[in-house]
Amino acid sequence: MRLYVTPASPWVRRVRVAIEELGIADRFDYVQTRWPHSWGTQTVTTLAPDFSAATPVARIPALVTDTVTLTDSHAIVDYLNAEFGAFRLLTREGDARWQALAVIAIASGNLEAQIMRRAELLRTEEKRSDDFIAKMRDRQMRCHVAIEKDHLASFGDTFDLAQITTAVACGYDEWRYGPGWRDAAPRLAAWYDTVAQRPSMKITEPAETPQR
Numbered sequence: 001m002r003l004y005v006t007p008a009s010p011w012v013r014r015v016r017v018a019i020e021e022l023g024i025a026d027r028f029d030y031v032q033t034r035w036p037h038s039w040g041t042q043t044v045t046t047l048a049p050d051f052s053a054a055t056p057v058a059r060i061p062a063l064v065t066d067t068v069t070l071t072d073s074h075a076i077v078d079y080l081n082a083e084f085g086a087f088r089l090l091t092r093e094g095d096a097r098w099q100a101l102a103v104i105a106i107a108s109g110n111l112e113a114q115i116m117r118r119a120e121l122l123r124t125e126e127k128r129s130d131d132f133i134a135k136m137r138d139r140q141m142r143c144h145v146a147i148e149k150d151h152l153a154s155f156g157d158t159f160d161l162a163q164i165t166t167a168v169a170c171g172y173d174e175w176r177y178g179p180g181w182r183d184a185a186p187r188l189a190a191w192y193d194t195v196a197q198r199p200s201m202k203i204t205e206p207a208e209t210p211q212r
């Protein structure tokens with residue numbers, strides 16, 4: 001299977017952490033993609049032809065298997081969980097599934113805000129909207145607080161997709177925007193400090209995306 005990646009993308013990291021937790025890394029070829037800083041507001045015309053052919057969405061991650069191409073991290077982790085994980089990372093049915101999806105939706109909303117903020121920050125100073133950046137930052141903080149207040153206590157022993165997505169949201173916030181989020185959610189930060197030591201988190205620590 002071919003997985004299109006960059007080292008900076010938290011959506012890619014979410015998939016890679018799931019792969020490591022399932023112990024199936026040897027089944028994948030990781031294909032590096034390159035993005036100029038204009039990606040936030042302009043169509044990128046320098047993407048490799050195989051990547052462009054694989055995904056009309058032209059975003060990472062994208063997974064190409066012999067039978068299907070999946071162009072969204074949730075679809076990919078859902079596929080891995082079912083095909084290789086015996087539903088260990090996200091249970092198939094029942095209340096535990098809906099509780100996990102509740103967490104995943106909040107952590108994903110947080111990640112979307114972080115990426116939109118990043119795209120806005122990549123615009124020139126004259127074009128950048130401080131209001132928009134503040135709106136995204138407020139959303140990030142509300143999401144961290146909500147997970148700490150409503151969900152953290154019920155996190156179980158399995159580092160499942162709810163926890164993986166939450167940890168990746170904490171990790172990206174810290175890497176891109178600094179430790180400020182810790183003041184908003186100190187108990188979540190303490191939990192994150194523990195799970196950040198897992199091998200799956202360590203070997204997927206973010207680094208800047210190659211630009212060319």
Ligand SMILES: N[C@@H](CCC(=O)N[C@@H](CS)C(=O)NCC(=O)O)C(=O)O
Pocket residue numbers: 008009010011012039040058059060061071072073074115
């Ligand atoms: N909902 C998608 C989001 C994927 C996404 O936004 N990826 C970013 C990198 S973090 C990307 O490829 N951006 C390039 C672009 O928007 O042109 C997922 O979960 O996979």
